[in-house]
Amino acid sequence: MSDVKSMIEAGKTSLGIEFGSTRIKAVLVGEDNAPIASGSHEWENRLDNGVWTYTLEDIWTGLQDCYRDLAVDVKKQYDVELTTVGALGFSAMMHGYMVFDKAGEQLVPFRTWRNTMTEQAAKELTELFRFNMPQRWSGAHLYQAILNKEEHVKDIDFITTLAGYVHWKLTGEKVLGVGDASGMFPIDSTTRNWNKEMLAKFDELVAPKGYPWKVEDILPKVLVAGEKAGTLTEEGAKLLDPTGKLQAGIPVCPPEGDAGTGMAATNSVRVRTGNVSAGTSVFAMVVLEKALEKVHEEIDMVTTPAGDAVAMVHCNNCTSDLNAWVNIFKEFAEAFGMKVDMNDLFGTLYNKALEGDADCGGLMSYNFFAGEPVVGFDEGRPLFVRMPDSKFNLANFMRANLYASLEVLKVGMDILLKEEKVAVDEILGHGGLFKTKGVGQSILAAALDTPVSVMETAGEGGAWGIALLASYMNNKAEDEALDDYLDAKVFAGQKGTKMNPDPKDVEGYNTFIERFKKTLPIMKAATETMK
Known part of the structure; x- marks a missing residue:
């Protein structure tokens, strides 16, 4: 412990803070990149005038509470005040729309990735660019605001993501990591910067409107992993830690999106590796060795934090409906006067699912809290459906809800793996779905018919991933590539558990997914x- 204490006092640590959909998490790592302390803050997006959003106050009170929780953990474990760290990094949910005027004032409330309100813009830009521009991308939000003739557009001086916003306020730098940037506008994989040709097409498209800006002028500057992205200012230090104990001057790495930090946290930034992040939303990413043959509206093209091309399948829904059902069982238990440990409850119900029929006994669940553009839905209605003769028991019920958490992901990944024949040696899983050992992992292996590994650090998630990117910036050798750094300095000798798909489960999931696709008209109805 004394070693860790002196490491903290000497500032030989790296701190990563990530804004997830339901939790802000901080992870402090030591010189060996292993977590030594953590903090968190629970938060929820709100539906305000039909828009999924978080207020600026939500962002700052959440960040401060998360940091305070981390500082308390450091004090409790090591009896030392946290006054500095060696490097710092921020990451957050990608995409969405945060726009500011010349005075730095926010022009409209933050429109998060969860909103499916930009269908016309996404369609028109996809056709213009011959490149898939999903609804949740910042560029689609910007163009939709233009199509809607929104008054604020003429006043935009800066457009960024949540991570870019937090970084800007804490360092004064209007920059963005290339992975997060690749969820705003298309990136040129050769220059690892904005695709100039597509930006020019966008400017030409909106030129008749006479706005006083060109799109590149209002976008952040793109940086790749390892580059310096500024330092924590005096004002920023007070924003992060209102007690005033945290010192300014800490180097900060490029702000990244949760896709990039997920890649770092699972050591899947190398070509032919892939990972699946499964929490409130779920996305799969595969680092490509060659370009895709066709443009697919179901597949997003993003990049690793180092700028390598990645094919991504992103789904708006994953565990929300599953969690809602688990909470029903909690209420049931409490109605009988039983005190329930949530970890035990999740573990018991998830493991029960493994006893179910491979095809869930004919049960069907749709976990759509929000819309799912991959299968053509702008809105969601969580539904559970069965035939009178379906095998309705607890095991099949839980299995159907676990299958449902990955159902849209499978539709997209089948395009990538079966149609495009993308080569992937192994998928690494991380996020809440994998916390119960072996359950989410076996179901993902069945869904993708691919071996799935879960590292011991999988529960650390994106906050650990951005801490690793901060550490890489601060500690890498001169020409050391990110994938080499992660192999040698982070994951060397680390054990994970690998699970091969069970052929019976693969067949069962395929039956389930065919039923899902055939019955989507139920969701449409x-x-x-249901309004």
Whole structure:
């Protein structure tokens, strides 16, 4: 412990803070990049006038509470005040729309990735660029605001993501890591910067509107992993730690999106590796060795934090409906006067699912809290459906809800793996779905018919991933590539558990997914009639 204490006092640490959908998490790592302390803050997006958003106050009170929680953990474990760290990094949910005027004032409330309000813009830009521009991308939000003739557009001086916003306020730098940037506008994989040709097409498209800006002028500067992205200012230090104990001057790495930090946290930034991040939303990413043959609206093209091309399948829904059902069981238990440990409850119900039929006994679940553009839905209605003769028992019920958490992901990944024949040697899983050992992992292996590994550090997630990117910036050798650094300095000798797909489960999941695709008109009817 004394070694860790002196390491903290000497500032030989790296701190990563990530804004997830339901939790802000901080992870402090030591010189060996292993976590030594953590902090967190629970938060929820709100539906305000039909827009999924977080207020600026939510962001800052959440960040301060998360940091305070970390500082308390450091004090409790090592009896030392946290006054400095060696390097710092911020990451957050990608995409969305945060726009500011010349005075730095926010022009409209933050429109998060969860909003599916930009269908016309996404379609038109996809056709213009011949490149898939999903609805949640910042560029689609910007163009939709233009199509809607929103008054604020003429006043935009800066557009960024949540991570870019936090970084800007704490360092004064309007920059963004290339991975997060690749969820705003297309990136040129050769220059690892904005695709100039597509930006020019966008400017030409909106030129008749006479706005006083060109799109590149209002976008952040793109940086790749390892580059310096500024330092924590005096004002920034007070924003992060209102007690005033945290010192300014800490070097900060490029702010990244949760896709990039997920890649770092699972050591899947090398070509032919892939990872699946499964929490409130779920996305799969595969680092490509060659370009895809066709443009697919179901597949997003993003990059690793180092700028390598990545094919991504992103789904808006994953565990929200599953968690809602688990909470029903909690209420049931409490109605009988039982005190329930949530970890035990999740573990028991998840393991029960493994006893179910491979095809869930004919049960069908749709976990759509929000819309799912991959299968053509702007709105969600969580539904559970069964035939009178379906095998309705607890095991099949839980299995159907676990299958449902990955159902849209499978539709997209089948395009990548079966149609495009993308080569992937192994998928690494991380996020809340994998916390119960072996359950989410076996179901993902069945869904993708690919071996799935889960590292011991999988629960650390994106906050650990951004801490690693901060550490890489501060500690890498002169020409050391990110994938080499992660192999040698982070994951060397680290054990993970690998699970091969069970052929019976693969067949069962395929039956389930065919039923899912055939019965999507039920979901369509629900969105049209349940208002």
